[in-house]
Amino acid sequence: MLNESENYNYIFPKPKSSYFVGTNSENLQIPGTEVRASIVIDGLTVLDFKDKEWRKADKDLSKNFYKMLLEKIPMTYKKSEISLDFHEIITKKTVSIYKTPTLSRFEYEATYNNTVPFGYNENYEIYASFDDIKIFCSSVFGLMHALKSLFQAGYVVVYYDQSGSHTPDGKPGEYKKLHLKNLPFNINDRPRLNFRSLLIDSGRYYLEPEYIKSIIFTMSLLKMNALHWHITDDQSFPIEIKEYPRLQEKGANHLGYIHNNIKYKKNKNNYYKESDVKDIVQFAKSVGIRVIPEIDIPAHTLSWGKGYNNLTTQCPKFLEKKYNEINGKYTYSLPLDVSNEFVYTVIGAIFDELNDLFPDPYIHIGGDEVQKECWDEDMEQKKRMVQDHNILDTSQYLIFFFNRLKPIIESKLPKKRIIFWEDVMDNIGDDEINSLKTINNKDKISKSFQNILNHNNIFQVWRGPNQFNTLKTTKTPFIYSFGNYLDPSYQSCNKFTNCLFDQENEISTYQKSKLLIGMEACAWEMVPNGDVYSVEKDGSKQERSFNQRLWPRLLAISEKMWSEGKPYLDLISEKEKEIIVQNTIKRGKKMLKLLDKTIKNHNLVDSDKIIGDLY
Structure with missing residues (x-):
């Protein structure tokens, strides 16, 4: 059984700039139905683009990527395995996307009009509160990184819907929702290397x-x-x-x-x-x-x-x-x-x-x-x-x-x-x-x-x-x-x-x-x-x-x-260095298990021995 004492806010790689995680036990749930359909349902949009500068192609790419994450991320849990209660936000836009400038005009020109990811157009910020989630980013690539961090900050739960109102095909069956906890939290992140x-x-x-x-x-x-x-x-x-x-x-x-x-x-x-x-x-x-x-x-x-x-x-x-x-x-x-x-x-x-x-x-x-x-x-x-x-x-x-x-x-x-x-x-x-x-x-x-x-x-x-x-x-x-x-x-x-x-x-x-x-x-x-x-x-x-x-x-x-x-x-000191190592290992173990299942090669390495010889 999962329990409330576990920390699900392991972001990997570690955010370069800063991040803050709240300690409140109240949790936020992002409904999975709208993510899978990528459309407005009951007046609720999962990815709500707030600026006209966003191109339709980038919007579609982002929504499809969010859907892909929900479908492909294998670290899922049955609802019966969850011991926590969740507040489902059903009256507000759950994820608001805001366009921000790239970090350098010169580098922006070198990124081929944001057609390829190149460091300076991959920055993002996430502000998750009890009311909503806001993402600020300069391109679709920064938005993709923000979505990855959101999925690492929480976990995906599998539900069974007898009525079919939440499933993609409208028939009774399983569907997924992304859950976040430890609100509020914010992440300000950008890559070290382009x-x-x-x-x-x-x-x-x-x-x-x-x-x-x-x-x-x-x-x-x-x-x-x-x-x-x-x-x-x-x-x-x-x-x-x-x-x-x-x-x-x-x-x-x-x-x-x-x-x-x-x-x-x-x-x-x-x-x-x-x-x-x-x-x-x-x-x-x-x-x-x-x-x-x-x-x-x-x-x-x-x-x-x-x-x-x-x-x-x-x-x-x-x-x-x-x-x-x-x-x-x-x-x-x-x-x-x-x-x-x-x-x-x-x-x-x-x-x-x-x-x-x-x-x-x-x-x-x-x-x-x-x-x-x-x-x-x-x-x-x-x-x-x-x-x-x-x-x-x-x-x-x-x-x-x-x-x-x-x-x-x-x-x-x-x-x-x-x-x-x-x-x-x-x-x-x-x-x-x-x-x-x-x-x-x-x-x-x-x-x-x-x-x-x-x-x-x-x-x-x-x-x-x-x-x-x-x-x-x-x-x-x-x-x-x-x-x-x-x-x-x-x-x-x-x-x-x-x-x-x-x-x-x-x-x-x-x-x-x-x-x-x-x-x-x-x-x-x-x-x-x-x-x-x-x-x-x-x-x-x-x-x-x-x-x-x-x-x-x-x-x-x-x-x-x-x-x-x-x-x-x-x-x-060696003691301080060891703290850095152990914190990285702690985040890395969770990520390694996720990668293991993602590439469908279970138990590729014993995560308990990750700091030893890696074959």
């Missing part, structure tokens, strides 16, 4: 569209706002490209595993059709999540060559030498043949598809882990690069590639901001440009590099803080992922407390530079159903799933992304 992302890796394991949607909904509950979809890699090309169908037909299943011993069910249709992608992107929009695609080039492209052999570099000796137990057979970062014009034709067609399928203003095109040694082995490619482009040294191929890619990006992706992995800076830095062994095109390539490293493009930092000075000098914005790798190979944070507190000083420093766009947790090489043997950091083999590895860690990382930073940790 960009709060998770990477998923379908290039190494095909994730079913419905599973991706469950990930997206669970991210939304954690108040994250972006999904970085690493679509292709050496192991697979699992997305439909209509103009070049052999890419997905031959490249989607050519390996079928990411590690040895994986129990992988092959299917000839294990790629994402246009309808799949549109459905995923539309669902993400409905819960306030951006979807940013990545097609990693020019490396990690072995799968491209399965459909069109002349797209990729020929270096079998290099690949054989790179075989290891984790990567499997011949799967190590094969680069494209940058001398072949057909490569750029295919890239243009891929960009056309991505531009049509993904409306987000960002797109990721990789640029990481390019293997010069592989280019060294391909004598025919080297011969063409000398004859056609006067380039002798394979260390300059990446510069040439991006120089050749620039007009394609400008033509095919004119409104996109391009994201690169930080490796690009290693390969085309000033030293490489100055030593370029070409004839009459040194100035042209140097300018191309400057066009890559500028404020219009974004770098993703994953190896540590070493590139920060370069980014700061060139005033180049970046996303920070170091310390947030969750895959078996890296496991940057193994404990809840590590994921919560590590990198605090660095993040605070980067925030002051005004160049940090946000953070991203990277879930590489993940398999949903516990069917992959991973090599742990201590050398042991463990059978672990995506859910076991991801959610307990992401719980802590999402708090770090949203809530106020803790750079003062070195200045407080």
Whole structure:
């Protein structure tokens, strides 16, 4: 039985600004019928928009999201399990929505007219009293966060209606109501970071569209706002490209595993059709999540060559030498043949598809882990690069590639901001440009590099803080992922407390530079159903799933992304630090149970052991 002494006001992530919870035992009930119907019933509207500035599309999105929360939130209780009495407000508008300005006019202009969530348009305030509930927010995304916090501040109760007057279909059956307690309370909240992302890796394991949607909904509950979809890699090309169908037909299943011993069910249709992608992107929009695609080039492209052999570099000796137990057979970062014009034709067609399928203003095109040694082995490619482009040294191929890619990006992706992995800076830095062994095109390539490293493009930092000075000098914005790798190979944070507190000083420093766009947790090489043997950091083999590895860690990382930073940790006592940890754990345990049921994988982790090793 639930009892009155329990505190249901666990907001996760913790509000960044402030919140106040009353101690009065009187409770407020929001009728579920009007929520489910999203219409005025008996003169009562659940979401009452008070300002004309609200667009109809935003109103509909908000009402549908509220309905989705009521239907999807699994932490429900039967009325017989509730020992509390509730006052039902039946004469007043229960939730009043007020439009407020974004927190900064400059940042508002950078949010693409509130079509994507981006920090400064995600602020909200909630005032819940005995009379009504008021929400103040600057966009539909702030309103979504407010609704999530409302559901965390209470709990959903299932009722049975014999008359059918409260059920959606008008027939006898169950219906839900959201209950709030400990009135009055208010929350004043905004995110710490503008960009709060998770990477998923379908290039190494095909994730079913419905599973991706469950990930997206669970991210939304954690108040994250972006999904970085690493679509292709050496192991697979699992997305439909209509103009070049052999890419997905031959490249989607050519390996079928990411590690040895994986129990992988092959299917000839294990790629994402246009309808799949549109459905995923539309669902993400409905819960306030951006979807940013990545097609990693020019490396990690072995799968491209399965459909069109002349797209990729020929270096079998290099690949054989790179075989290891984790990567499997011949799967190590094969680069494209940058001398072949057909490569750029295919890239243009891929960009056309991505531009049509993904409306987000960002797109990721990789640029990481390019293997010069592989280019060294391909004598025919080297011969063409000398004859056609006067380039002798394979260390300059990446510069040439991006120089050749620039007009394609400008033509095919004119409104996109391009994201690169930080490796690009290693390969085309000033030293490489100055030593370029070409004839009459040194100035042209140097300018191309400057066009890559500028404020219009974004770098993703994953190896540590070493590139920060370069980014700061060139005033180049970046996303920070170091310390947030969750895959078996890296496991940057193994404990809840590590994921919560590590990198605090660095993040605070980067925030002051005004160049940090946000953070991203990277879930590489993940398999949903516990069917992959991973090599742990201590050398042991463990059978672990995506859910076991991801959610307990992401719980802590999402708090770090949203809530106020803790750079003062070195200045407080261990006792004070432990209080912070235990308070976070207390809120986290309830949230973890909710996530567990939301993604339909019960008991993914023992919440009592959340502060220990997280698998």
